[in-house]
Amino acid sequence: MQAPQLEPRFVRRLSLLCCHCVRNIAYYRVGFVGEDGTGSLKQPSQFGATVNGDLLDIAVLEWCKLFADRNARHHWKRFVRADDDQKQFLSGLLAATGISLEDWKRYLDQMRVYRDKFVAHLDDQQVMNIPTLDGALSSTFFLYENVRAKSPDHIFRTPHLVHLPDDLEVYYEACCDEGRAAYGAARNFD
Template structure:
């Protein structure tokens, strides 16, 4: 349970840095050359309107602020769905490697969307195997 919760929390924290916190130095608006074009392409790629994405950002920030950064007294936790977050980050990565980065910037990192997907799924499988092993009853 703790591993799953920690992974969820880190995913939300990191997503907010890249996609939700416009003042953060890691936010996409400080990285891409043409912010307006990127935003339009991002919304198209993830199948959301600007208002829907703003609502999603709000939900992600609320979860981060109320349950990760500060444990407020809210009686109910609304855990955000991460499918949209995953699609947004995949688009962002593809955009950066295809249009923003120069060769040396990516040394040792996945340099295409396909390489990133392969890396992600391999790590996901590895984590699942480790999690399953850790959840096995201890022999007495």
């Protein structure tokens, strides 16, 4: 497997996937009264449920491109190429998510099952287990931070990348605020 060079286009797409993933998680979570991805929806209509479910599905799809599908064009191992570097990255990733390697593997499987059995296909499983997104969020923050730190400085000064956030956690919070404002505006139209 030939890894792509660290060219601006590759870094841009990897960075954009990280941004898309956390933005969808933010919007998904603030769609709930408790803003934790569980409980009652702020918009308890068919429209609200559909939009909220779509946000979850896109977040999982984008995250799987980054972490769950080893053959994906933008899997983290294509960014972290050397075996020793991959071991170091994985160790840092596990520390950032606060889970063991075995738990990480189970989490990957949970995300894949949701994606494969309920998003990409509708298989015969009777119960849909919606994955928690804490691990997706922390792992994506970690990857983005590494992309920013390990890419040559000039890459993020190009016209195609200059608009990307410096800090993905700050961006996530801004997306949460935007989602809250949108839900507040929607209540004013009721």
